[in-house]
Amino acid sequence: MTVATVLLAVVVLALTTCLVASVVVSRRRAQADRAELARLAEENRALRERSEAAHATAELRSRMVAHVSHELRTPMQAIMSLLALLDDHGLPLEQRRQHLSTLRGSSEDLLLLIDGLVDTAQIEGKRPSLRADDFSPRATLEQLVDLLGPSAHKRGLELRAALAPDLPPRLRGDRLRLRQIVINLLGNSIKFTRQGHIELRASARVEADVAHLQVEVSDTGVGIGPEALGKLFREFARVGDPSVEGTGLGLSISKQLVEALGGRLEVDSDPGVGSTFRFQVRMPVLAAAPAEQAAEADTRPRVLVADDDHAGRELLVTALRRGGYAVDGVEDGAAAVASALARQYVAVILDVQLPELDGPGAARQIRAARGDVALIALTGHTEIDVLGRCKGAGIDAILIKPVKLETLRATIARVAAERMQAVDLAVIRGYVTADDPAFVPGLIDVYLREAERDLEAMQEAAAGQEIARVAQLAHRLKGSSAGFGARLLAERCQSLYAAARAEQPASDELAAVAREFARVKSALSVERTRLISS
Structure with a gap:
């Protein structure tokens, strides 16, 4: 092997070594660059997440403030309306007391809202916590019409109620949430109605001790076009007249609350004609009000x-x-x-x-x-x-x-x-004389004895289908009852007489006579005792 060949081999080996070293260094540098890029990407991702979280927190805070503001306005509206009513100096004392009682209840509702307002589940879109109250649906809804009536009348509107006569007297459910929903709907209708009326309607279908309570709020307002109905229940959505004040939360909150109660909020609307909002919720029917709430029942005639x-x-x-x-x-x-x-x-x-x-x-x-x-x-x-x-x-x-x-x-x-009055006592007392104080008590004894006999005979005759006999006895008892000032009993006897003469079933009329006679007997017995002891 020549010297030249050896030198060539050494050069080739050196070049190969340098090339390999260069490749290794390049690969290590590329790995380091990739690692640095990955680190920078991770930092960017973390920064982006922190930024999004901060933005979400700010948005959540804004939404919470809006929710708080709107929900506090509901009982505040009631309180302000009641204060306006109480400012009427000509208001009767009894009605003033009733308004003060309602004002106290609205203040309690406000306290309940404050206690439960920052409900994380509600703010995050979950169902709000619900209460279980025993309440009268009729009294609750009538109270809302009274509360918001001044706001409607101030705008020249008629706010009226059409509540079905067979509404259950007592239900068990979240009265506060029901009030919030209806106040929101009524307030919304008042805001968007320039002339005409707003009507609150309620009815119930009872199945197996559960009431399907349907509530409707109709107005003759501006109405809502089909293109706006799709976003009507979105948070902060504003449809209709942009000059009307509002946050766009009322209907959204109402929808959430209705759904929390197990129902669904719906709307029918025609632009320029008006809108109807309706919802139905299920609540257990109570047979009677608890003793502690009986005293709070509406005792007005x-x-x-x-x-x-x-x-x-x-x-x-x-x-x-x-x-x-x-x-x-x-x-x-x-x-x-x-x-x-x-x-x-x-x-x-x-x-x-x-x-x-x-x-x-x-x-x-x-x-x-x-x-x-x-x-x-x-x-x-x-x-x-x-x-x-x-x-x-x-x-x-x-x-x-x-x-x-x-x-x-x-x-x-x-x-x-x-x-x-079962008996007009002035008639009885007109027979009293100083010469014979036992005369009227004796008359009462005779009347009651004969009336009881006639009533028993009527019941026997009715059981035996002796219709003519029933008519005869009813006519006689009518005359004697009228003479003793028992006008209602005389009228009941006249109804029984008319039914018997027409040969119609008269069991209801006969039962009414028996009930009214019991009242007459009680009143006359008290008067007899008073006359004897006087």
Whole structure:
């Protein structure tokens, strides 16, 4: 091997070594670069996540503030409305006390909201925690109409209620959340209605001691176009008139609360015509109110107003409520009958010219079943035949339009008091003489003894299908009862007499006679004792 060959081999080896070393260094440098890039990417990702988390926290804080603001406004609206009502210096003392009681309840609701407002589950979109209250759905909804009425009237709007007469008296569920939903819906309708009315409707279907409570809020407002309905229930969504104040949260919160109660909030709307929001929730029906809540029940005397003229009806309803009455309103005779037979009223006010079933027709059906309710007719007619039809239907008083509200209230008080009395004691006391103090107690003994005998004979005759005998005895008891001032018992006997003469089933009329006689017997026995001891 020559020297040149050896030198060439050495050079090649050196070059190969350098090349290998260069490749190794390059690979190590590339690995280091990749590691650095990965580190930088991880840092960038961490920075991005921290930035997104900070943004989400800020957004969550803003949403929480908006939720807090909106939910606090609900009871605050009630408190402000009640304060406005209490500012009326002419308000009767009893009604002022009722408003103060409601104000106390709204303040308690506000405290409950503050206690449970920062509910993480609710803020994160989960279901809010629910309470279980025993409450009257009718009283709760009527109270909301009273609360928001001033806000509606201030805008020249009519806020009215159409609550089904067969609403369950007591339910178990979250009363506070139900109030929030309805206040949100009513407030929303008031904001977006420029003229006309807002109506709160409620009905219930009861199955296996569970009420399917359906609530609707309708208005004659601006309405909502089809393109806006899809985003109506989104948070912070603003549809409709942009000049109307609001956060866009009311309907979103209402939707969440309805779903938390197991229902679904729906809407029908026509632009320029109005909107109807409705929801249905399920709540257990309670047979009776607990003793601790019985004292809180609405003890105001209740009046029913039946008039197809919306403006006239609402005027009467508002005036009577301010006079200390609890008031229901219906627009036709059939509804008046259904409501009067389902609820306990001290008086029913009937417009004579009602649709479906006129005032005298409705009065006749009510009087056939109820002798303790005062019936008052309102009419613009003074014809003898109209007045005669009213009297013949069992109407106690007829008032000619226009009637002063003071006259109406005085008539209700007078007639209701007369109807509540089993016996007009002035009649009995008119027989009292100083010469023979035992005379009237003796008369009472004779009347009660003969009336009990006639009642027993009527029951035996009815059991034996002796209809003519029932009619004869009913007619006799009617006469003697009227002579002793037992007007309601005399009317019950007249109804029994009429049914027997027509050969119609009269078991209900006979039972009514027996019930009323028990009241008469109790009243006369007390009066007899008083006369003997005086």
